[in-house]
Amino acid sequence: MNIRRNTRKVLLGDNLHGFVGIGGDSPVTVQTMTAGYTHQIDPCVAEIHKLAAAGADLVRVAVPEKKDTEALKEILPQVRVPIVADVHFHFQRALEAIEAGVHKIRLNPGNISDHAQVRDVIQACKARKIPIRIGVNEGSIVERRDKQKRAKELGAFFSDNRHGHLLAIMIAKLEEYLEVFEAEDFHDIVISAKSIDPALVIDAYVEISKRFDYPLHLGVTHAGPKETGTIRSVVPLGHLLCSGIGDTIRLSYANDPVYEVQDGLELLYVLGLRQRVGAELIACPTCGRIQVDLFKLVQEVRKKLAEEIRLPIKVAVMGCVVNGPGECEGADVAIFAGDRRGIIYVQGQKVANVPEEEILERLLLECREFEAKVKRGEAKLGEKRVEVTPPDPIGPLGSGWGRIQRTGLPVVK
Ligand code: SF4
Numbered sequence: 001m002n003i004r005r006n007t008r009k010v011l012l013g014d015n016l017h018g019f020v021g022i023g024g025d026s027p028v029t030v031q032t033m034t035a036g037y038t039h040q041i042d043p044c045v046a047e048i049h050k051l052a053a054a055g056a057d058l059v060r061v062a063v064p065e066k067k068d069t070e071a072l073k074e075i076l077p078q079v080r081v082p083i084v085a086d087v088h089f090h091f092q093r094a095l096e097a098i099e100a101g102v103h104k105i106r107l108n109p110g111n112i113s114d115h116a117q118v119r120d121v122i123q124a125c126k127a128r129k130i131p132i133r134i135g136v137n138e139g140s141i142v143e144r145r146d147k148q149k150r151a152k153e154l155g156a157f158f159s160d161n162r163h164g165h166l167l168a169i170m171i172a173k174l175e176e177y178l179e180v181f182e183a184e185d186f187h188d189i190v191i192s193a194k195s196i197d198p199a200l201v202i203d204a205y206v207e208i209s210k211r212f213d214y215p216l217h218l219g220v221t222h223a224g225p226k227e228t229g230t231i232r233s234v235v236p237l238g239h240l241l242c243s244g245i246g247d248t249i250r251l252s253y254a255n256d257p258v259y260e261v262q263d264g265l266e267l268l269y270v271l272g273l274r275q276r277v278g279a280e281l282i283a284c285p286t287c288g289r290i291q292v293d294l295f296k297l298v299q300e301v302r303k304k305l306a307e308e309i310r311l312p313i314k315v316a317v318m319g320c321v322v323n324g325p326g327e328c329e330g331a332d333v334a335i336f337a338g339d340r341r342g343i344i345y346v347q348g349q350k351v352a353n354v355p356e357e358e359i360l361e362r363l364l365l366e367c368r369e370f371e372a373k374v375k376r377g378e379a380k381l382g383e384k385r386v387e388v389t390p391p392d393p394i395g396p397l398g399s400g401w402g403r404i405q406r407t408g409l410p411v412v413k
Pocket of ligand 1: 284286289290319323
């Protein structure tokens with residue numbers, strides 16, 4: 001891991017919604033965007049609550065129409081997380097959103113290019129101390145309205161180096177746009193430069209980080225369904241974050257945005273860029289030694305831990321006693337499956353041996369009690385390494401596979 005790049009810092013929020021810093025000495029933040037219509041006030045408020053509860057540090061909403069910016073006046077008093085208005089094409093929407101009290105504006109140089117309009121938005125933000133994200137997207141950066149300009153830019157795409165030309169256009173448009181902000185002495189800026197191409201995302205942010213000291217919002221635009229979008233997003237974002245680049249992140253899935261928040265946070269946790277909230281679950285991938293229906297158990301444990309545990313307890317769910325103890329060293333609470341049984345350890349001490357159908361409840365009980373002990377100061381997280389002498393497995397190893405197949409869970413062959 002490289003040391004995080006030193007950037008300017010922007011601050012957004014207020015007393016009602018809380019304050020969030022981006023860049024400078026602030027931790028890397030996770031953000032997402034509502035999937036529903038902003039003008040449908042109650043569902044929009046409910047979605048913002050859900051995303052904030054999942055851990056989003058700030059939530060963005062689209063404001064394509066006047067009825068959306070009007071809805072903001074009713075939405076903002078009901079939510080408790082800073083709100084960003086996403087503005088495309090109509091600079092008036094930005095002015096209306098600022099008037100409604102949003103905490104940050106996102107502008108796209110690809111579709112609001114009239115400098116007089118941009119200056120109006122800058123002045124309105126300056127008056128209220130609201131930061132602006134300048135969001136350059138590969139998909140909208142090429143001129144759309146002026147056919148001659150578009151033909152010229154597209155011509156460049158099909159010359160030798162498509163990637164290089166796209167990068168050059170993104171940087172050039174960003175520089176040109178930034179000049180308007182800097183001429184107004186406005187520096188509460190966050191920059192993003194997204195693409196669907198992970199390699200272009202890496203190159204764009206590396207290049208931008210060399211040229212500007214503004215904080216960077218990382219993202220891969222339109223990453224696709226979660227199943228494949230995770231890899232497409234996490235590879236370039238992980239690479240950049242490990243290089244010390246990036247101050248706020250958004251994953252973009254064609255799915256419920258709550259997954260964007262969960263995965264974004266997990267990325268920051270595993271890179272050590274944020275203090276984990278809630279339990280950390282490790283689980284074995286299973287193999288021919290498995291003796292219980294581990295896939296089902298892991299999903300149930302994951303769901304319950306997310307609902308109930310707030311401290312970063314390390315919990316291990318292992319399919320057998322042969323390699324499990326070694327594979328979960330350092331776990332605070334661990335279960336190793338025996339022959340349709342679970343042997344449960346708390347910081348290395350065996351506390352229970354229960355039949356398979358009781359594993360979930362007993363494991364959760366031990367997690368709750370351990371968390372309570374930590375809160376009372378009677379135990380410390382990660383204090384004792386697991387030193388388990390595995391008991392002899394009872395019953396033939398591998399006997400859990402038949403059980404998995406009977407439950408109907410998909411078995412990859
Ligand atoms: S813990 Fe046991 S079942 Fe799980 S992968 Fe390791 S050896 Fe296989």
